[in-house]
Amino acid sequence: MTYLLRYYRAGSRIGVLRDLQYRGSTFMYLVGFLVEPTVYLTVWTAVANAQGGTVGTYSTGELAAYYIVWTLVRVMNLAYTPYGWEWRIRGGRLNEFLSQPIHPFHRDFAFFIGSKVIWLILWVPVALLLSLTFKPTLSPNLIEIGGFAVAIWGGFAVRFVLLYLMGLVSFWTTRASALFEIIMAGELLLSGRLVPIELMPEWVQQLASWLPFKWSFQFPIEVLIGRLSPGDIVAGIGIQLLWASGLGVVLAVVWRFAIKRYAAVGG
Amino acid sequence: MTPRDSPGPARLAFLHFRIGALNEMQYRANFFIQMVNSMIALGTALVAIALVYGHTDDLGGWTQPELLAVMGVHILVGGLVRTFVQPNMNRLMEDVAQGTLDYALTRPADSQLLVSVREISIWQLTDVIVGTVVVVWSVVTVSGRVGIYATLGFVVAITCGAIIIYSIWLIATTSAFKVVRIDNLVQLLNGIYEAGRWPVTVYPGWLRGTLTFVIPLAFAVTVPAEVISNRIGVIEIGWALLVTVVFVTVARLVWLWGIKNYTGASA
Numbered sequence: 001m002t003y004l005l006r007y008y009r010a011g012s013r014i015g016v017l018r019d020l021q022y023r024g025s026t027f028m029y030l031v032g033f034l035v036e037p038t039v040y041l042t043v044w045t046a047v048a049n050a051q052g053g054t055v056g057t058y059s060t061g062e063l064a065a066y067y068i069v070w071t072l073v074r075v076m077n078l079a080y081t082p083y084g085w086e087w088r089i090r091g092g093r094l095n096e097f098l099s100q101p102i103h104p105f106h107r108d109f110a111f112f113i114g115s116k117v118i119w120l121i122l123w124v125p126v127a128l129l130l131s132l133t134f135k136p137t138l139s140p141n142l143i144e145i146g147g148f149a150v151a152i153w154g155g156f157a158v159r160f161v162l163l164y165l166m167g168l169v170s171f172w173t174t175r176a177s178a179l180f181e182i183i184m185a186g187e188l189l190l191s192g193r194l195v196p197i198e199l200m201p202e203w204v205q206q207l208a209s210w211l212p213f214k215w216s217f218q219f220p221i222e223v224l225i226g227r228l229s230p231g232d233i234v235a236g237i238g239i240q241l242l243w244a245s246g247l248g249v250v251l252a253v254v255w256r257f258a259i260k261r262y263a264a265v266g267g
Numbered sequence: 268m269t270p271r272d273s274p275g276p277a278r279l280a281f282l283h284f285r286i287g288a289l290n291e292m293q294y295r296a297n298f299f300i301q302m303v304n305s306m307i308a309l310g311t312a313l314v315a316i317a318l319v320y321g322h323t324d325d326l327g328g329w330t331q332p333e334l335l336a337v338m339g340v341h342i343l344v345g346g347l348v349r350t351f352v353q354p355n356m357n358r359l360m361e362d363v364a365q366g367t368l369d370y371a372l373t374r375p376a377d378s379q380l381l382v383s384v385r386e387i388s389i390w391q392l393t394d395v396i397v398g399t400v401v402v403v404w405s406v407v408t409v410s411g412r413v414g415i416y417a418t419l420g421f422v423v424a425i426t427c428g429a430i431i432i433y434s435i436w437l438i439a440t441t442s443a444f445k446v447v448r449i450d451n452l453v454q455l456l457n458g459i460y461e462a463g464r465w466p467v468t469v470y471p472g473w474l475r476g477t478l479t480f481v482i483p484l485a486f487a488v489t490v491p492a493e494v495i496s497n498r499i500g501v502i503e504i505g506w507a508l509l510v511t512v513v514f515v516t517v518a519r520l521v522w523l524w525g526i527k528n529y530t531g532a533s534a
Contacts, residue, residue: 025451025452026451028451028452028454028455029451029454029455031455031458032451032454032455032456032457032458032459033454033458034458035458035459035461035462036458036461038462038474039461039462039464039465042465042469042470042471042474043319043326043465043469044319046326046327046469047319047322047323047326050323050325050326051322051323055322056322133471133473175296175297175300177300177304178300178303178304178307181303181304181307181308182307185307185308185310185311188311189311189314194315194318195315195318199318199322200318201321
């Protein structure tokens with residue numbers, strides 16, 4: 001256990017240093033994906049303005065708060081892309097990981113934890129700029145701030161394990177892109193990433209509550225913008241834990257089969 | 268081939284495209300996978316539009332069927348870029364990093380032409396088909412027919428749009444000569460391109476200004492959509508042509524500056 005902790009510390013340091021070294025590149029990436037929430041925010045603000053200032057239960061200020069917190073949640077729940085597995089398997093790059101006594105999951109997980117550090121630093125000026133432009137209504141209390149601090153890690157864990165699990169499909173086929181696109185579209189629509197789920201039809205809201213997606217996007221956002229009671233926050237974190245550990249068990253089982261299928265390509 | 272009958276630029280480009288196309292034709296199953304991916308992307312886009320217009324009838328002066336034209340053009344131009352531009356620029360970045368660009372630079376043909384025609388991903392043309400269908404559908408819904416002048420103007424405008432985006436990609440990629448690691452650049456450009464999904468008139472002034480003059484998605488996406496839906500006429504097409512000339516010239520100058528200062532990474 002102490003060994004694993006030390007491994008995580010070293011692994012995340014590599015993540016920090018890599019991003020620090022290429023900070024210009026990291027910043028480019030950050031600006032590139034900030035366009036996404038800015039677009040959603042401006043479109044929904046235009047809709048709200050056309051209707052006298054609100055859409056659903058969201059005022060323009062609350063919409064701004066939603067999408068600005070969105071950017072922080074997005075930075076936090078970045079995970080290893082399932083597309084990366086094809087690259088690893090085809091190029092034989094997996095061999096290097098497999099020859100190590102530690103599960104590659106730990107290596108990747110630690111790396112992504114570490115790479116949050118530089119991302120968060122780069123995120124601050126962007127968030128300030130967005131806040132000045134869009135004037136969010138945001139006044140979280142201590143419980144909400146504390147809950148958020150836990151929930152963003154819960155969201156990261158759920159999303160990381162989910163995408164990791166999906167990536168393993170590449171052990172069986174290298175043409176999984178259509179499957180990945182479906183899952184990504186599902187995430188976009190059912191996680192609160194595109195729009196708060198309340199603005200969707202009732203049946204979509206029902207569907208979303210049975211899927212893991214919203215626990216890595218909408219839930220942490222709602223915690224911080226003050227739409228949940230303390231009880232809801234605790235329960236939500238519990239559900240995040242359930243999803244992360246449940247998917248983790250599935251991942252461990254699928255991994256065993258996947259690794260048997262694997263025959264190294266390249267060197 | 269003897270120097271006497273060495274091909275002109277158009278023929279050279281055509282020959283490269285033909286080889287690239289024949290190469291990809293070997294993998295026919297990819298067509299269906301791309302088609303599925305295009306349909307998923309289209310479905311997601313339509314759901315987003317339906318959601319927005321579920322809450323309002325008018326977004327920045329655009330009705331739902333009119334906005335479909337913008338979305339169609341966005342898909343169409345995006346398809347053109349992913350077919351002809353992005354693969355070439357990826358290869359260019361790779362060549363600079365690996366030091367293999369010398370193979371292109373030492374050839375007797377124009378270097379900008381060569382690096383711009385070496386790769387083609389023809390299966391991405393599925394998006395061009397899907398985009399065209401969406402545009403035609405939108406125009407027929409709005410006005411019942413497609414006018415001949417509007418169609419001609421549309422073809423001109425969309426060609427300008429594709430050339431403008433090519434120029435932006437080339438300018439950005441040329442920075443690879445100075446900063447070798449720019450893989451996140453792709454993320455940045457694709458992220459910004461996403462903003463073109465909605466008409467630029469929806470955005471607040473500062474963003475509209477950026478998308479009109481700095482990264483002119485206004486001319487690349489919104490103008491063709493406005494032309495085909497008869498919202499604007501000849502004068503705006505003239506402006507689009509002028510902007511295209513400016514961007515092509517700047518791209519050419521940046522490219523010449525780039526290769527002049529290029530020393531090779533391998534040596």
